[in-house]
Amino acid sequence: MIHIKRLQEDGVDIIALIGEIDASSSIELDLAIAKSVGEGFSRILVDCHSLEYISSAGLGVFMSYIEEFKDQNIKMVLYGMNDKVANTFEILGLNELLQIGKDKAHAKRMMNEL
Amino acid sequence: MRTKAIIRLLFTVGVITWLALVFTEISIVFSSSNNLASGIPAWLPNVILNLFILALFYYYRLKFDRDDVLNFVDLLWRVFATGLVATVVSLFLKLVEYLLGSTRLTTDVVFIDLIYLVNLGLMIGFLTMAFTAWKRLILYQKSKWLMRLWSFFELALLLSLLYNAFDFPFVERLYWAMLSFFVLIGLVLSANMKWVAYLNFRQKWTSLLLLLLTVFYLLYIFFTTSSLVEVLSGMNVDFTNYRFHVFILSLMTFVMVYSIFSFLVILFNLPTTSVFEQKLEEVVNFQRISQSIQTEQNEDSVYNILLETSVSTVFADAAWLEVKGSNPKAKVFTYKITEKESQEIINHLKAKNIKGILDQGSDKTKNLSRHLATLKGSRFRSILAFPILVKGENIGTLALLKELPDGFNREMTKIVGTFSNQAGISIENFRLMEEALQNERYKEELKIAKTVQKSLLPEVLEKDPDFEIAAFSESADEVGGDYYDTLRTNDHQVSLIVADVSGKGTTAAFHMSQMKGIFHSLAQDCVKPDVFMCKANQALVYCLERGSFISATFFIVDTRSKKVHYARAGHCPLLYFNASTNRAEYLKDKGIALGMIKNRSYSNFIEANEFDYHSGDIMVLYTDGVTEAKNTKGEEFGYERLAEVLIEVRHLSPKQIQEHLIKRLYEFSGTSNINDDYTTMIVKFT
Numbered sequence: 001m002i003h004i005k006r007l008q009e010d011g012v013d014i015i016a017l018i019g020e021i022d023a024s025s026s027i028e029l030d031l032a033i034a035k036s037v038g039e040g041f042s043r044i045l046v047d048c049h050s051l052e053y054i055s056s057a058g059l060g061v062f063m064s065y066i067e068e069f070k071d072q073n074i075k076m077v078l079y080g081m082n083d084k085v086a087n088t089f090e091i092l093g094l095n096e097l098l099q100i101g102k103d104k105a106h107a108k109r110m111m112n113e114l
Numbered sequence: 115m116r117t118k119a120i121i122r123l124l125f126t127v128g129v130i131t132w133l134a135l136v137f138t139e140i141s142i143v144f145s146s147s148n149n150l151a152s153g154i155p156a157w158l159p160n161v162i163l164n165l166f167i168l169a170l171f172y173y174y175r176l177k178f179d180r181d182d183v184l185n186f187v188d189l190l191w192r193v194f195a196t197g198l199v200a201t202v203v204s205l206f207l208k209l210v211e212y213l214l215g216s217t218r219l220t221t222d223v224v225f226i227d228l229i230y231l232v233n234l235g236l237m238i239g240f241l242t243m244a245f246t247a248w249k250r251l252i253l254y255q256k257s258k259w260l261m262r263l264w265s266f267f268e269l270a271l272l273l274s275l276l277y278n279a280f281d282f283p284f285v286e287r288l289y290w291a292m293l294s295f296f297v298l299i300g301l302v303l304s305a306n307m308k309w310v311a312y313l314n315f316r317q318k319w320t321s322l323l324l325l326l327l328t329v330f331y332l333l334y335i336f337f338t339t340s341s342l343v344e345v346l347s348g349m350n351v352d353f354t355n356y357r358f359h360v361f362i363l364s365l366m367t368f369v370m371v372y373s374i375f376s377f378l379v380i381l382f383n384l385p386t387t388s389v390f391e392q393k394l395e396e397v398v399n400f401q402r403i404s405q406s407i408q409t410e411q412n413e414d415s416v417y418n419i420l421l422e423t424s425v426s427t428v429f430a431d432a433a434w435l436e437v438k439g440s441n442p443k444a445k446v447f448t449y450k451i452t453e454k455e456s457q458e459i460i461n462h463l464k465a466k467n468i469k470g471i472l473d474q475g476s477d478k479t480k481n482l483s484r485h486l487a488t489l490k491g492s493r494f495r496s497i498l499a500f501p502i503l504v505k506g507e508n509i510g511t512l513a514l515l516k517e518l519p520d521g522f523n524r525e526m527t528k529i530v531g532t533f534s535n536q537a538g539i540s541i542e543n544f545r546l547m548e549e550a551l552q553n554e555r556y557k558e559e560l561k562i563a564k565t566v567q568k569s570l571l572p573e574v575l576e577k578d579p580d581f582e583i584a585a586f587s588e589s590a591d592e593v594g595g596d597y598y599d600t601l602r603t604n605d606h607q608v609s610l611i612v613a614d615v616s617g618k619g620t621t622a623a624f625h626m627s628q629m630k631g632i633f634h635s636l637a638q639d640c641v642k643p644d645v646f647m648c649k650a651n652q653a654l655v656y657c658l659e660r661g662s663f664i665s666a667t668f669f670i671v672d673t674r675s676k677k678v679h680y681a682r683a684g685h686c687p688l689l690y691f692n693a694s695t696n697r698a699e700y701l702k703d704k705g706i707a708l709g710m711i712k713n714r715s716y717s718n719f720i721e722a723n724e725f726d727y728h729s730g731d732i733m734v735l736y737t738d739g740v741t742e743a744k745n746t747k748g749e750e751f752g753y754e755r756l757a758e759v760l761i762e763v764r765h766l767s768p769k770q771i772q773e774h775l776i777k778r779l780y781e782f783s784g785t786s787n788i789n790d791d792y793t794t795m796i797v798k799f800t
Binding site: 060 | 614616617660661662663665683684685686687704705706707710711712719750
């Protein structure tokens with residue numbers, strides 16, 4: 001089960017993920033990102049500190065926005081992942097397609113460089 | 115059939131006994147009026163009379179028992195018909211008498227006696243018939259006590275026949291005692307009039323008429339026979355005087371009393387008929403609502419039925435039913451009121467901040483109606499509102515309106531409350547059924563997916579003198595497909611693949627078959643592993659939907675050069691046991707899963723690798739179901755443990771290694787229920 005919190009800071013939308021993302025909760029993740037995009041945010045940070053597990057469905061959600069973000073020039077950076085989750089992203093190779101930072105400060109720096 | 119014969123027999127016996135009675139009676143009267151001695155004992159006619167009565171009694175009883183049809187009005191018709199026949203015959207005889215005028219014949223005692231006996235027979239027949247009919251009516255709603263009392267009554271009456279059978283001396287006190295006793299019981303029994311409530315308005319009027327005429331016939335026959343008795347008594351002959359016959363008199367009184375009581379009860383129940391009919395209709399409507407789920411296809415019909423039946427039950431002038439569904443806008447069903455009007459009323463009541471609009475209870479109703487009066491321009495003065503509850507959640511409101519103030523009474527509140535409850539239950543059932551159907555469909559889908567998955571996995575794996583392969587795949591119920599396969603390209607090259615499709619159910623199974631097709635076509639040309647992945651990626655771009663991807667590792671084992679070329683596309687890293695160093699390690703290389711980059715730039719993200727193999731080396735291909743298998747504590751099986759297990763059994767054959775690994779996996783997870791697919795392919799180089 002996933003709990004999603006949204007904060008706005010300096011014009012950046014921060015989506016915090018708490019819990020696990022499996023097939024059914026991946027829909028909520030999709031909705032959250034879609035909402036953020038819909039509200040016009042072009043800078044999105046994803047706080048993964050409390051993300052314990054992500055399934056292929058959840059990974060698919062992130063993956064599906066890659067094209068769209070490139071086209072619309074929206075910048076998304078994920079940060080704060082634990083080792084296990086980070087490993088999952090690495091194995092799939094998503095770390096080469098998505099921006100992943102170590103912590104919030106690092107993520108913000110990455111965002112400004114994009 | 116036997117009863118039919120018995121009935122006919124009884125009828126014949128009745129006729130015969132009556133004729134016998136006539137014969138014997140006439141003989142006695144004749145001889146007595148002529149002062150002759152008849153050879154017939156004086157008690158014989160009485161006995162024959164009783165036999166006649168008995169025959170008729172059982173005849174009617176069996177006849178009525180056979181006819182199961184219990185339509186009250188029909189019963190009354192039958193009694194009326196019998197009475198009519200009796201009266202007509204009696205009148206006919208009177209007419210004959212009148213036509214004959216005052217001749218010697220008409221004043222002859224025998225003639226009068228004959229007419230008397232005919233009338234007596236008719237009267238007894240009519241009375242017995244009515245008695246049996248009344249029995250049906252009284253015993254319509256049986257209770258033990260009532261049955262016992264009735265049986266006692268019948269038995270006592272029949273026994274009283276004995277009193278008149280033999281020539282007992284007439285004891286007046288006993289006679290009156292017996293008569294009063296029977297009349298009393300008759301009165302008590304006459305209090306059972308429950309059948310009257312079941313007549314509708316029209317039936318009540320018909321019954322009134324029939325009963326009136328029946329009473330008229332009774333009176334007529336009674337008086338006719340009485341007057342004949344008077345005449346005969348005056349003639350000073352011995353004849354069967356029914357005046358002293360307890361049975362006949364009791365029967366007469368009983369039938370008469372019950373007829374009159376029934377008449378009065380029906381008459382005074384006429385004004386309340388509509389209430390009973392209404393109650394009946396309410397029950398029917400209730401049934402309609404509760405059954406509407408089986409017959410109707412959607413929720414809307416239930417709402418319509420609820421609206422209709424509620425309106426008709428309380429005679430509302432208008433009504434609306436508002437249902438909040440999954441769409442933001444509520445659905446509104448209206449009856450004789452525009453949506454605008456209903457919205458006005460809702461807003462008005464909301465503005466007044468009226469709490470409890472949804473509570474049932476007549477006090478709250480009065481409050482609502484009072485507030486309604488303050489709404490200008492509304493033609494309604496009373497309102498009744500109910501919530502529709504499904505699983506405790508309020509999904510809608512039913513509101514009934516009347517133009518009269520205080521138009522709804524407590525009864526109406528109760529009954530509409532029951533309706534809306536039932537509607538809530540019906541809708542809940544409907545939704546549950548839909549869910550169940552959905553689940554069924556889903557399960558079917560998964561079954562198909564599993565069958566497809568199984569059929570795509572190879573039955574036979576490639577053989578080669580250089581290596582041995584064992585493969586295993588067990589899929590969980592709810593998860594997408596793992597795939598593995600082997601293909602010999604030429605005499606010295608064998609391709610291997612292991613893949614994991616993201617997604618669930620049938621979609622995953624379809625993607626798996628696409629992957630299989632791609633593998634079998636591309637691997638034939640012995641392409642380089644990275645080229646294979648690029649081409650596979652390009653092929654899949656058009657068939658994978660948004661958010662779906664496939665992770666895979668593709669190997670080419672070259673037995674001539676003793677090398678393994680491979681490319682890893684986002685799949686779990688290969689576990690390789692090196693026999694010379696006696697170590698097992700995971701090969702880390704670059705490669706993004708298929709379907710993530712939907713164009714040819716994918717080639718930048720995949721690389722080809724190679725290594726030499728030696729005898730005793732082991733390759734373990736697997737999917738993430740193995741490493742992510744959790745035990746009861748939530749720990750994962752993990753990469754380290756997998757490597758450890760491999761090292762433990764490194765000397766065994768692939769098949770044995772596989773079995774060992776699987777055993778350890780199941781042991782670890784503690785259950786044979788898995789929630790992810792387990793797939794392993796073990797290649798050991800000889």
